[in-house]
Amino acid sequence: MTKKEIAALAEKELMKLYPEAACTLDYTKPYELMFAARLAAQCTDARVNIVTKALFKKYPDLRSFAEADLAELEQDVKPCGFYRNKAKSLKEMAGQLINDFGGEVPDTMEELLTLSGIGRKTANLMLGDVFGKPAVVTDTHCIRITGRLGLTKNKEPAKVEKDLVKLLPPESSSDFCHRTVEFGRDICTARKPKCEKCPLSYFCKYYAEQISATEKKK
Ligand code: SF4
Secondary structure (H helix, E strand, O other): OHHHHHHHHHHHHHHHHOOOOOOOOOOOHHHHHHHHHOOOOOHHHHHHHHHHHHOOOHOOHHHHHHHOHHHHHHHHHHHHOOOOHHHHHHHHHHHHHHHHHHOOOOOOOOOOOOOOOOOOOHHHHHHHHHHOOOOOOHHOOOHHHHHHHHOOOOOHHHHHHHHHHHHOOOHHHHHHHHHHHHHHOOOOOOOOOOOOOOHHHHOHHHHHHHHHHHHHHH
16 A cells, blocks of 8 residues: 555544544634644643633733733743743744734744744644645644554654655645544554554554564464
8 A cells, every 4th residue: 555545544534533623722813823832832732721711811912912021921821831931932923923924923834934932833733724725733643643654754743744745635634633633642642552443453554563563472
């Protein structure tokens, strides 16, 4: 089976499992998704959602973030960890959006990457979820699962992204990545993946290797 065929099968099975898959960060405005994604680095989406519920009420627009007292903002985002860097990013990003982009989130990878604390992962999230553009969000679940399926040998997010761009249809690549997140939490977990009940096992490279290793031991 070619990698493209495996990717197509994975997409089909994941779509059946998670027809509604979407980003699990709460937001109502485009920049709020970007801020939430920045806070989600090394933190769970559930915790970020608790923090942003109060945060977006306290700072209702970009101006209030740009003019926020940094020490106070740090305390506001502290539960998300790495709070000094994250607060600094949010304040700087708000200023950049106001000064460089007329208060709007830009819709190109190049421009998004000029924003404080924004890497390709968040930039891709914005392109896919807000602007409906082709995007591959290589988070830890996506990297692990596509590796196990044999779609990539790489572990580095930018390299995995490059590999997946060649294999996934552009119109559905963003949804595919959201589905891998749910799948990675439910079934293809980092430790002890539930291969026995996995509908992807019939074409999974990792599973085939496990079976063959068990057979050899017999
Ligand atoms: Fe993950 Fe196992 Fe399913 Fe392969 S068979 S995708 S390793 S849960």
